[in-house]
Amino acid sequence: MPDRSEIQQVYREVQDSLCAALERVDGSSTFHVDEWERPGGGGGITRILAGDGVVEKAAVNFSAVEGDTPPRLSERLAGAGSKFFATGLSVIVHPSNPHAPTFHANVRYFETDESVAWFGGGADLTPHYLYEEDARHFHRALAEVCGRHETADYGLWKGQCDEYFHLPHRGEARGVGGIFFDHLTDQLDEVWAFQSDLARSLEQAYLPILERRLGAPFGDPEREWQEIRRGRYAEFNLVWDRGTRFGLETSGRTESILASLPPRARWVYAHEPPPNTPEASLLDLLLGEPRSWV
Numbered sequence: 001m002p003d004r005s006e007i008q009q010v011y012r013e014v015q016d017s018l019c020a021a022l023e024r025v026d027g028s029s030t031f032h033v034d035e036w037e038r039p040g041g042g043g044g045i046t047r048i049l050a051g052d053g054v055v056e057k058a059a060v061n062f063s064a065v066e067g068d069t070p071p072r073l074s075e076r077l078a079g080a081g082s083k084f085f086a087t088g089l090s091v092i093v094h095p096s097n098p099h100a101p102t103f104h105a106n107v108r109y110f111e112t113d114e115s116v117a118w119f120g121g122g123a124d125l126t127p128h129y130l131y132e133e134d135a136r137h138f139h140r141a142l143a144e145v146c147g148r149h150e151t152a153d154y155g156l157w158k159g160q161c162d163e164y165f166h167l168p169h170r171g172e173a174r175g176v177g178g179i180f181f182d183h184l185t186d187q188l189d190e191v192w193a194f195q196s197d198l199a200r201s202l203e204q205a206y207l208p209i210l211e212r213r214l215g216a217p218f219g220d221p222e223r224e225w226q227e228i229r230r231g232r233y234a235e236f237n238l239v240w241d242r243g244t245r246f247g248l249e250t251s252g253r254t255e256s257i258l259a260s261l262p263p264r265a266r267w268v269y270a271h272e273p274p275p276n277t278p279e280a281s282l283l284d285l286l287l288g289e290p291r292s293w294v
Contacts (some may be wrong), residue, residue, distance in 0.1 A: 001117045002192045004085065007109050008064050011089040012045075014107075014199045015062045018091060019047050021203050022060070025211060028053035031060070036253050040067035042085075046256040050263065054214045056096040059259035062089050063252070069112065070249050081112025086250070088121075089199065090243070092260040093206070098226035099216035101127035101134060101175070102233060103206045104260070106243060107199045109192075119191045120182035122157065123202060124165050125209075126175030126233060128226045130282045132293075134209045135176040139293035141205035142179050142198075149194035154294075157181045162290035167236055173286045174236050176293065225279050230265035237261060 019031045029051030037043035044063030049055055064087035088108030095102070104124050111117035125138045139158070146152035161180035166173050184191045237244055237260055247257035273279035285291070 001111055001115070002109065002188050004064075004087065004109075004111075007192065008062075008087050010196045010199065011062050011087060011107065014202070015045070015047065015060050015089055017200075018060050018203060019049075021207055022049060022055055022058050022093065025207060025214075026051070026053040026055040026058075029055070031058075034255075036256065038063075038065045038067075038253065039251055040065075042066045044253065044256060046253070046259060048259060054096055054100075054210075055093060057092075057094045057263045059090070059092045059256075061091075061256050061259060063087060063256070065250060065252065067250075070251075081114040081116060083113035084110065084250075085112075086110045086246075090260070091202065093210070094230070094262045095210060095214070097214055097216055098128045098218050098222040099131075100210050100213035101125050102230075102262075103210070105199075105202050105206075107195050108243075109195075116185070117188060118183045118185045119188065119195050120184065121195055121198065122161055122178060122180035123198070123205065124161055124175055124178035124180070125206070126229070127282065128229045129222075129278050130176075130285060131213070134213070135291075135293045137209060138176070138178065138205055141201060143294045145194070145198050145201045146179070148197060149190065151184075151187050151190040152194045154179060159290075165236065167232060167240070169235075169239070170232070171287060172232065172283075173290065174233065175286075177290060224266070225273070227262075227264055227266040228268055228271060229282075230262040231267045234261050234265050 023030055029049050031047040031049045034046040042065035047060045049058040066085040069082055069084045091105045093103040107121035109119055143154045146154035157179035161177045164180045244257055
């Protein structure tokens, strides 16, 4: 099996790097650091940035937990085991400017006492206003990371991302996707080399997009649309997200698990954007077939 300590060290290093980069871009706030312990074994470090700067809320969270495998664990495990160990890094950024997209990424490692281990993870982009150059930049960065590793498959994982980050009850995509992979149990050393490369590449995949949208002008109508789309984001995380269920069912720290939720969201009854507007164009994209961006 891969070395637990090495995996945790890389996740912690990426946490440090991403937090420093986001503080630099925000320019006014710093991350609050909250170290916690999990009843039953392990714990983590939750880092939250929230303020009046260009980043309205960001969470960059590390965890390493272990203990008895809960009998009601809803996520399909890659193998049997009465004990488990799981470590991961999750990232969520909710910018203040509606023209800057929300960003999410996660890398994780899981093993059981039956010598079964697997990696999972991914990254995706959720714009409130569509800038095709942003979607292309993001997907190109992910495709380039995948292209450096024989065990990675951008085309397959892009399709899995489109399928996973979808709201079935609305028939909408959550955003413009990215990559999503799970339960990779073969060639674990090679998969770890890919995953660590992906984790270190997240900053370059997202920060240039964030920086070029921060000065875009906006007013109350754009802010309202952003909050409506954030409502969709919250719906996915609370209803469909496997990571949320896994954390809650393994007695994870609730505040850290729900840190991905936006600070403000709204639900407007039967809302439909006016036709021939940027808002309607985005919704048309999300209701249609997934697009190729590279």
